[in-house]
Amino acid sequence: MTSPNFKTIEMGSIRAHVLTTNQFKSTTFSCFIQQPLQSEFVTKTALLPAILQRGTKQYQTTTQLQQALDHMYGAILFGDVFKRGERHIIQMGMEVANEQYLKESASLLEEGLHFFSQVLLNPITENEHFHLGYLKSEKKNLQQKIESFKDDKMRLASQRLLESMYKDQPFALFNHGRTSDLDQISAEGLYTYYQDVIRNRPIDFYCIGDIDVQEFTEIMGNHFSQLMDHERKLPQRTTEKAEVEKVREVVERYDVKQGKLNLGLRTYTTYQDDDYPALMLYNGILGGFAHSKLFMNVREKESLAYYCSSRIDSHQGFLGIQSGIEIENYSKALGIIKEQLFAMENGDISERELIQTKATLSNQLRESQDRAYDLMNAHYHGVLSNKERSISQLLTHIEEVTLEDVKRVAQKIKLDTIYFLRDKGGANHGEN
Amino acid sequence: MEKIEYKQLKETLYHERLANGLEVYILPKTEFSKTYATFTTKYGSIDDQFDVEGKGKFQVPDGVAHFLEHKMFEQESGEDVFQTFSRQGASANAFTSFTRTAYLFSCTEQVDQNVNTLLDYVQSPYFTTKNVEKEKGIIGQEIRMYDDNPDWRSYFGLIEGMYQKHPVRIDIAGTIESIGNITDEILYDCYNTFYHPSNMLFFIAGPVEPEEMLKLIVSNQKSKSFTEAPQIKRYIANEPGDVAIKDHTISLPVSVPKCLFGFKESNSYLNQTADQYLKQEFLTEMMLEALVGRSSTFYQTLYDEGLIDESFSYSYTLEQSFGFSMMGGDTHHPDELVARFKSEVPTVLEQGIDYETFERIKKKKIGSILRYFNSPEWIANQFTNYRFNGADLFQMIPVLESLRIEDLNDRLHQHIAWDRFTVSKVLSPES
Numbered sequence: 001m002t003s004p005n006f007k008t009i010e011m012g013s014i015r016a017h018v019l020t021t022n023q024f025k026s027t028t029f030s031c032f033i034q035q036p037l038q039s040e041f042v043t044k045t046a047l048l049p050a051i052l053q054r055g056t057k058q059y060q061t062t063t064q065l066q067q068a069l070d071h072m073y074g075a076i077l078f079g080d081v082f083k084r085g086e087r088h089i090i091q092m093g094m095e096v097a098n099e100q101y102l103k104e105s106a107s108l109l110e111e112g113l114h115f116f117s118q119v120l121l122n123p124i125t126e127n128e129h130f131h132l133g134y135l136k137s138e139k140k141n142l143q144q145k146i147e148s149f150k151d152d153k154m155r156l157a158s159q160r161l162l163e164s165m166y167k168d169q170p171f172a173l174f175n176h177g178r179t180s181d182l183d184q185i186s187a188e189g190l191y192t193y194y195q196d197v198i199r200n201r202p203i204d205f206y207c208i209g210d211i212d213v214q215e216f217t218e219i220m221g222n223h224f225s226q227l228m229d230h231e232r233k234l235p236q237r238t239t240e241k242a243e244v245e246k247v248r249e250v251v252e253r254y255d256v257k258q259g260k261l262n263l264g265l266r267t268y269t270t271y272q273d274d275d276y277p278a279l280m281l282y283n284g285i286l287g288g289f290a291h292s293k294l295f296m297n298v299r300e301k302e303s304l305a306y307y308c309s310s311r312i313d314s315h316q317g318f319l320g321i322q323s324g325i326e327i328e329n330y331s332k333a334l335g336i337i338k339e340q341l342f343a344m345e346n347g348d349i350s351e352r353e354l355i356q357t358k359a360t361l362s363n364q365l366r367e368s369q370d371r372a373y374d375l376m377n378a379h380y381h382g383v384l385s386n387k388e389r390s391i392s393q394l395l396t397h398i399e400e401v402t403l404e405d406v407k408r409v410a411q412k413i414k415l416d417t418i419y420f421l422r423d424k425g426g427a428n429h430g431e432n
Numbered sequence: 433m434e435k436i437e438y439k440q441l442k443e444t445l446y447h448e449r450l451a452n453g454l455e456v457y458i459l460p461k462t463e464f465s466k467t468y469a470t471f472t473t474k475y476g477s478i479d480d481q482f483d484v485e486g487k488g489k490f491q492v493p494d495g496v497a498h499f500l501e502h503k504m505f506e507q508e509s510g511e512d513v514f515q516t517f518s519r520q521g522a523s524a525n526a527f528t529s530f531t532r533t534a535y536l537f538s539c540t541e542q543v544d545q546n547v548n549t550l551l552d553y554v555q556s557p558y559f560t561t562k563n564v565e566k567e568k569g570i571i572g573q574e575i576r577m578y579d580d581n582p583d584w585r586s587y588f589g590l591i592e593g594m595y596q597k598h599p600v601r602i603d604i605a606g607t608i609e610s611i612g613n614i615t616d617e618i619l620y621d622c623y624n625t626f627y628h629p630s631n632m633l634f635f636i637a638g639p640v641e642p643e644e645m646l647k648l649i650v651s652n653q654k655s656k657s658f659t660e661a662p663q664i665k666r667y668i669a670n671e672p673g674d675v676a677i678k679d680h681t682i683s684l685p686v687s688v689p690k691c692l693f694g695f696k697e698s699n700s701y702l703n704q705t706a707d708q709y710l711k712q713e714f715l716t717e718m719m720l721e722a723l724v725g726r727s728s729t730f731y732q733t734l735y736d737e738g739l740i741d742e743s744f745s746y747s748y749t750l751e752q753s754f755g756f757s758m759m760g761g762d763t764h765h766p767d768e769l770v771a772r773f774k775s776e777v778p779t780v781l782e783q784g785i786d787y788e789t790f791e792r793i794k795k796k797k798i799g800s801i802l803r804y805f806n807s808p809e810w811i812a813n814q815f816t817n818y819r820f821n822g823a824d825l826f827q828m829i830p831v832l833e834s835l836r837i838e839d840l841n842d843r844l845h846q847h848i849a850w851d852r853f854t855v856s857k858v859l860s861p862e863s
Binding site (some may be wrong): 021022023024025026061062063067069070071072073075076095096097098100102120133134137141144145147148150151152153154214254255256257258266289290291295296299300302303304305306307324326352355356357359360362363364366367370371372373374 | 441521560742743792797805
């Protein structure tokens with residue numbers, strides 16, 4: 001099959017990206033709103049999708065709202081926040097059944113988009129501020145979510161690594177914000193903030209399903225026209241690219257049985273760079289797959305870990321390595337991981353590794369076309385970077401990457417921070 | 433080859449039972465890029481006591497089925513099978529559950545080679561003293577990872593609380609001590625008992641041509657010789673009706689305590705099969721949705737009081753020899769949460785679930801089934817799970833549409849009984 005392509009429609013100051021396909025038995029639409037990732041906004045931004053899902057002027061209680069969704073054949077309403085480099089993205093949307101698979105054939109798309117416009121634009125309010133009771137319970141929910149996140153030691157280690165490596169910088173912020181901000185957020189303040197975000201920040205809509213572009217545009221015009229005539233921009237201040245002077249080593253102690261050894265590296269390569277496909281190859285050869293150097297050497301050869309892998313942040317120029325090890329094996333595991341980094345830098349990569357990684361990376365990209373959420377996210381990377389790369393272009397670029405390209409990228413990459421989350425007993429260093 | 437059309441879902445399924453007993457199912461999905469295949473044996477962690485041909489009754493160390501799954505990836509050639517799949521552009525994986533072990537791949541090219549690789553590696557075990565020893569370190573770290581994970585601990589804590597004798601109470605991966613006793617000989621005994629094609633199911637979904645695909649699988653199987661299908665005799669201890677531990681507390685440092693609770697299925701409602709199996713599963717899920725789902729007053733009231741948060745969810749598990757419902761999530765007030773649930777239930781039992789709620793939940797469920805059908809992974813795994821329980825995935829919507837409000841209210845009374853109720857809490861040591 002051929003790669004599907006989005007059709008982008010400028011609608012005043014917002015954009016809609018539409019993909020027509022009969023592949024799915026449901027239609028998914030969502031909006032992405034950009035906000036600078038900054039400490040003064042981060043927790044307020046994290047609260048917005050939650051408070052907006054509590055009620056509308058029409059469905060004033062959450063129970064009524066949820067029951068209305070049930071009646072639309074279990075339509076799903078979702079909302080979340082995530083980081084893309086130093087931008088904080090709000091994603092909200094809905095998934096509705098495609099009515100041709102149902103016995104009744106009401107237009108769920110129009111009904112769904114109307115419903116969604118009410119959630120986004122007409123939230124339940126009291127005297128020009130958010131509902132006090134709902135805000136209170138959403139703050140409590142967020143607080144608990146941030147607290148319990150610490151109980152997942154894999155995720156905690158990744159976050160603590162970022163906090164050391166990007167100390168006092170936006171990228172260190174947790175996407176769900178900080179509990180210490182919650183007390184100061186008022187129903188009035190958050191409502192003013194919400195209006196500012198909705199009116200002034202860049203918004204992209206996506207719709208994927210068996211839909212007619214013309215029809216979709218008309219429905220958008222009917223329900224979202226108030227968004228289209230504002231000027232939208234993102235106040236952006238980009239943090240300077242830091243140089244690594246000395247590798248930072250951080251050890252933190254928790255009450256755990258397994259140690260988490262995580263490494264943070266700076267790649268100096270992001271989505272808009274020509275070297276980005278070579279960076280994808282670098283990451284794939286190093287630790288993206290079960291044939292990768294980290295998996296083969298740390299797990300298969302030495303039996304030191306169950307998981308050991310790497311991943312990149314496409315917008316930040318960050319590469320993270322994560323593993324779970326026996327605490328006493330710290331030095332041995334770190335040594336083997338460093339050997340793999342060194343091998344990458346020296347271009348010590350076999351033809352076979354290059355071929356396998358091209359094959360698995362390309363497969364991953366082609367597979368992403370089977371999931372509506374992945375399609376939206378992949379396209380949105382291009383929107384954020386002002387660099388559109390269709391899946392087929394990216395596939396061609398991956399095919400063209402040479403060993404020299406990977407080596408060149410490898411030589412730019414610098415190890416910045418070694419983070420070890422370990423138990424409370426034993427000696428002070430990694431070994432005991 | 434049998435061809436079955438499902439008009440409402442616009443799906444066509446092809447089926448053939450091969451001469452060696454292997455069940456093959458092919459679901460063409462022409463609009464998809466990806467092909468997803470699973471090769472599953474009806475053998476999981478609960479199958480820990482059985483007859484081995486020529487050796488009699490056999491009790492294996494905890495964690496063997498899972499250990500065996502790990503070791504299948506090793507091949508006599510010395511090449512890890514992950515390497516082969518990568519070269520062929522596929523992403524491969526495997527998992528072990530209470531009742532199944534599944535080997536799978538997904539790919540967008542070289543489908544034929546990948547199908548052959550999947551069939552071949554699962555059908556050529558290579559266990560040695562050395563490679564078995566090597567795996568103990570890796571699985572040891574997997575066990576440690578779960579030991580530190582409070583969600584897993586509370587999930588398993590609930591099952592341990594419910595079951596007194598049934599092997600579902602034993603952790604799928606076993607313990608570091610129990611896997612220490614695993615040998616290559618034990619693995620071969622398990623393999624020979626449970627990996628015969630007649631105990632397995634192959635499912636493939638994707639842009640494949642069904643006739644061609646079947647031909648490929650048949651020729652792959654014809655090139656190998658298999659013994660006669662062994663008679664599998666499993667032993668499962670009789671499980672008493674009531675629970676093992678009513679209030680099970682697990683001590684682990686947590687920022688927010690975890691609390692799960694639920695009912696063990698009544699012994700009178702196990703061994704369900706065909707449409708009756710689906711019916712019971714749906715009714716129980718609908719009953720839980722009515723009681724504690726997002727649209728219920730119970731959920732919203734407790735959420736606004738701060739007794740539950742968005743992690744709160746429910747599920748129902750039904751297999752031939754065990755079953756249970758499970759509800760809960762993160763909470764700073766586990767005891768109060770349970771008390772509120774206990775006081776809510778009698779009212780619902782007395783008043784019953786009303787017709788409007790029943791219809792609303794049914795609609796919601798139909799929509800969610802349609803959504804699931806977007807995922808070849810879900811189709812393959814769920815189809816196999818249902819098939820091993822004698823039920824048919826493609827009957828989901830017809831069975832759902834046939835349900836009546838009386839069935840739902842009957843199910844409430846069948847499932848809910850306080851002597852089958854357990855609470856599992858994960859609390860920090862000092863609290």
